[in-house]
Amino acid sequence: MADNSKEEFLNLIKRVGAFLTVKISNLLRDLDSRSIGAIAGLALAVFFTWRLLTLPSGTQRRQHKSSAGATSSGSSTCTTADVTCSKVSTSSEYSGSQNAVKELFQPVKPTLGKIVRKRLNRGRKVTCQLLGVILEESSPEELQKQATVRPSVLEVLLEITKCCDLYLMERVLDDESEKKVLVALEDAGVFTSGGLVKDKVLFCGTENGRTSFVRQLEPDWHIDTNPEIVTQLARFIKYQLHISAIKPEGSASNIFTTTSLENFFGLV
Incomplete structure (x- = not known):
């Protein structure tokens, strides 16, 4: 059930990403001064969408590889340390993406x-x-x-x-x-x-x-x-x-x- 919920969530995120892409394309075709703020907001939303699409999938691949290794060695037990390490890695990558966004929208200091x-x-x-x-x-x-x-x-x-x-x-x-x-x-x-x-x-x-x-x-x-x-x-x-x-x-x-x-x- 948990896997089905994750798949449905990822499909929802993909649909939102596709919708935002269409919106940006339409705005670029009819760009004026009022559209600039909307484009900036949509660009930020697309960035977070992309992070949501890439981070979970990368984490899942690492978990699948870990499970495959455990199965081939005859062990089916997932240790607490593995789960903690996965959570720390995901949190670190998410924190890194937040810092990147802050730097992107930080005002440029004049010379x-x-x-x-x-x-x-x-x-x-x-x-x-x-x-x-x-x-x-x-x-x-x-x-x-x-x-x-x-x-x-x-x-x-x-x-x-x-x-x-x-x-x-x-x-x-x-x-x-x-x-x-x-x-x-x-x-x-x-x-x-x-x-x-x-x-x-x-x-x-x-x-x-x-x-x-x-x-x-x-x-x-x-x-x-x-x-x-x-x-x-x-x-x-x-x-x-x-x-x-x-x-x-x-x-x-x-x-x-x-x-x-x-x-x-x-x-x-």
Whole structure:
């Protein structure tokens, strides 16, 4: 009686599988946006149907072989260990199929490049201050001693150079500071990606000089730590990213505030 019930169940599963196959064929012939969700659900049902059709039959074949071996040796007794082993094997395979389905329908994590393009709203030109954003140093006086590229910002910086025309700029006190900055950027590999060249690293002697650079270049985005410069440029630049620990009150709607460049792109 148990064998007949199993056969009837398998026949029912086969009929359901055939029905689902016909449904999928009909949907594929008349595909529209509303059919996509139905196809995904049917595909999942077909997958489970296939597992139900294959797993029991495989288990039955192993049981038949075990019974045949026992009969040929003159023994007709099925031990508890054999039954337990069969159940564990079936459970393991079923668990594996569940994990495969979960992985199949798991959302794909976007790459950093896609995140950068989305956050910049597909802007094509970006200007960015060096001190406090790209460099560890925060004043021109510190640049007279050394220039250090922040390791955490490097990955984002390279992605920006791939999709945008990037210009870096800073106020310096002497020519030696310029050399230190260029050497630090070169050692960090900023110029090897092909998106940024030394000619696009600009230096000036005053904060107003940086403002003038930005207005002449007319970027889609400007990134700066100076709240006065950000405020002055709000009327002329489409978007600005203000790097600051505190968001100023009354900021324009086109000014975004974040603690670091990498934080803006979700790396922190």
